[in-house]
Amino acid sequence: MKDMKSLPEKEESLWLVIVSPTIWAVHFLLCYLTAAIWCAKWAGPSRTLGFVRWAIAIYTVAALIGIALNGWAGFRRHRFGHGKLPHDADTPEDRHRFLGFSTFLLSALSAVATLYAAMVAIFIWNCD
């Protein structure tokens, strides 16, 4: 097993914790902007969403892959060594596990929120 010195602070980052919610935010904005601009500029008299629904599908697959990768990496950090929850020891290991677990939980939430957004494209077919 790795020892404490193998987990120096400088290799950790708070940014990893918020990668998944950031992916959700980008996905959400892309879906919204694509739909809004399409409906305002290009939908034409048919008012159909046309390619927007495919675009949302592609965004969603890409976002979910990103969230899954980040979440999996977080989960592995959470399971590092033999530490158990609540990860409250004053050690680099528990700090490492805590950041991993936070990443994992936020990834799960981001995945659910991304799917919620994607579902809209299943039910709505036009710009009205």
Next chain:
Amino acid sequence: MTGDSERAESADVKPLAHEPAEAVRRGQEERLRKVWVTPSGWHYWSAVNNTIVGVWYTAAAFLFFLFGGVLALLMRVQLAVPENTFLSAETYNQVFTVHGSVMMFLFAIPVFESIAVIFLPQMLGARDLPFPRLSAFGFWCFILGGVFLSGSILFDAAPRGGWFMYPPLTSKYQPGTGADMWLLGFSFIEIAAIAAAVELIVGTLKCRPPGMRINLIPLYCWYVLVAAAMVLFAFPPLIAGSMLLELERAFDWPFFDAGRGGDPLLWQHLFWLFGHPEVYIIFLPSIAIIAMIIPTFAGRPIVGYTWIVLAAVGTGFISFGLWVHHMFTTGLPGISLGLFSAASEAVAIPTGVQIFCFLATLAAGRLVRSVPMLFTAGALAIFVLGGLTGVMVALATFDFQAHDTFFVVAHLHYVLIGGAVFPIVAGCYYFFPLINGKKLSDRLGKIAFWFMFVGFNIAFLPMHFTGLRGMPRRVFTYPEGLGFETLNMISTVGAFILGIGIAIVTWDIVRPKKRVPYAERNPWNAGTLEWLPNMPSENWGVRSIPEIDSRYPLWQQPNFVRDVDQGRFYLPDAEEGKRETLVTTAIDSRPVQCLRLPGPSFIPAVAALTMGGFFILGTFYLWIPALISLVVAIGVIWYWLWIGTAVLPEKEEKDVGLGLKLPLYLSGPASVGWWAMFIMMLAVLTAFVCLIFSYFFYWTIHDDFPPESATGPGVFWPCLAGGLLLASWGMTLLARRWNRANKTGAFYVALLLALGLALAGGAAILAGPWLTGLNPKSHVYPAIVWLLAIWTALHAAVGALMHAYCLASRLAGRMSARHDIDMWNVTLFWHFVALTAGITVAVIAGFPLVK
């Protein structure tokens, strides 16, 4: 390796093994007391210490709360019976506008900041936050702006367009200064709020006690970190929007005038892009108080610490995807409504998670009954009800029915009073001993609770039904026979019962307490650091800055209080007679610097007064005196920076105790000033992005944007400006490098060149729209181009001022090759100027070409 053996191994730095001699301790305490003494006489008002400024701040916010509450009661009197004439329609409009605005901008947001300013350093075992004078500046801005705004209603001159100020109502149909007061006054207060956010973020990340790793920080700090970060991204859209609306009101630039290419809907986007996250900016720090109270009275650590972190961070993010749910009835495409409806439902998940964690902690612990717990229970009950109606109105189809009715009034009061007012009153009873060493009355607290809880529900529960029966919001009266009478009368009675409850709390706080004995130390037997002080406490914050090994050190670290008290940890002394605290790393909290903190000063108050002069005089369109006031403010701020920041220490290192020597001066990313600049510039960049968003918003709503008839700004001048500003940025970078290398001559030349290039670049970007004859009053296109150019030119001008400051600083010997904080921070500012200039040029010169 198991968790327990890790914990045993973790006590890396031990406190002094032996108690320092009595005489030594006395001497240390004497010096600390002298350094942290509160100024007396009229100099009292120059205090900058968090425990004093924080209390002023909280007291002022609470006074505004009472003022807003009185306005609410006036409204309830007016609505008690049909066809009432107690208030005229005109006065009623002012009353509901000021009520909403005061509660949001002068109570809910400032009280979060003020409570955090008091308690954050104490929870972090810090002597103060890193920028005490900035907190004081924020307070003075707040009180000045707040009194000005609230006072306007006494002169019948208050804003009357609702707390959301929708144009065209506020741009075309409301002459007088009311709306200007709102736009300028709140912009001023928002600047103060962003300053506070900078302070709180840097405080949480960089001023923790040694050993308090990121997995050990009190939950309150997580919530405050998230809320403060949200302020950075939520407030700038409103500042940008206010700027557009004020430009339209004062100078007739048609940003929201549909006749000249503008669009009122843009305001709604910008406003709610602020307005919805703001609800969570209010809610999170309040629920954070509950996250501190519950473990104390359950007598055990919180259950699901990481889950609560998830809830705080997750809510912080998702709350930015909700803004359009305030605009469900504006005719946006169904798919947009669907997306925002989905996010509005998703935000209920993290919100629910934390409530389950609280309930689990209570279930797993042994509950001790108390007044703070009573208010906590009330808060959770009310908030859950508000949350449930929130899930209802988040569905667009339901919202179509409930929109603009009293149902929404009921919903938002359940959320805000349950999510913020009750937790804050709980916190008031809980934390009060830390303010003056005495507990508030248990008996009065219980009576107040029942009045408040019962009164609240009697007032607001019927409003759901009033709303479902169709009574609209913001009407000053209603005719008989529509079925509203009884419900409204019940609400009015309830509002007064609630008012009695709040009056009892107020009395409990202000009543003389000479005969009330001091509370015992840590009266609730809590586990976190803010409960270290004696009753009454000393001004120094913490006697010695402890090494932290656990989430609840008072419960989990043996002899902890004794060791802190006897000065066995870090910084037990103030040998040099300076205010000091420790700066640590962001993740593992390793000590890296002993930070000297500034002491009492009137400068923040004078800076606030002169800065306020600009906004207040601007309200009355007195632009020349306003600009003079602004120039004076800039001078004051220059003086403030000159004498109070990046001060050269008398020695390089200081022994902070326990065998640790730390530098007294750090520059660049290691210094707190650099972090503050970075965070501040993120907020400024966000405002700029909102302006760019506006440009493209106009493009989406117009078939031809930029219009065919547009004559400018051309390509040459913007590109020249971009080149000059990028060159200035490059010269700034070189100046920093040459300063470090101690090539003094090269440094001066580079910095002078940078200054000249910045001024030339600023002029060139304005030359574009000027020389191509763009008239900002004619159409929204020239107006938005002008605004982007002015925004960039202002950045260049401020950047040039900073160049001048660094030149003067090095000439005066305030800055040297090694002591170069100013140069690093100015370079950082210039990274943002370069980015802003690049984007502006690409948009105003590039986009018309693409099109």
